[in-house]
Amino acid sequence: MPEKTAVSASGAPQNDNPYSQGVLADGLLFVSGFGPVDPETGEEVEGDVREQTHRVMENLAAVVEEAGGSLDDVVKATVYVTDMDDYGAVNEAYAEHVGETPPARVCIEASRLPDDVRVEIDAVAKVE
Known part of the structure; x- marks a missing residue:
């Protein structure tokens, strides 16, 4: 059975739900879904869905970078x-x-996402 390691990044939103921001197993990083939440305030970012998507991607990038990769590794x-x-x-x-x-x-298309956000993205990355 592969060893798995939780990955947590301060540059991505924290929560008390029972899941990790990311889990690294056998060189694959499974990143949990992130919405457009500012990690410093814990609040949804203002703006249109483009701006919100940028925040989502920044949240994903923080977790991938914490594991030693970049969004190019997704x-x-x-x-x-x-x-x-x-x-x-x-x-x-x-x-x-x-x-x-x-x-x-x-x-x-989902009928509803947590905290009623408009966009959420999860990812799998190959990191060494």
């Missing part, structure tokens, strides 16, 4: 939106963070 992402009409705006902001070889990805 191999799979799942994007959750509460309104598929936001898809284009979310995609534009997301694209600014993933580099020349974007990860495989799924986008799902």
Whole structure:
């Protein structure tokens, strides 16, 4: 059975829920879903869904970087939106963070996300 290690980054929102920000196992980092929450205030960031998506990607990056990687190491992402009409705006902001070889990805419209945010993203990264 592979050893697993919890990864926690101060640059990503903290919570008291029973899950880790990320879990590293056999060189794969599984990053929990993050919404557009400012890690310093614990509050949802103001602005449109593009700005919120940038914050989500910054939260994901903080956890991946804590494990020794970067967003370029993400191999799979799942994007959750509460309104598929936001898809284009979310995609534009997301694209600014993933580099020349974007990860495989799924986008799902969810009826509701925690704290009623509009976008949440989780990821899997290959880190050494």
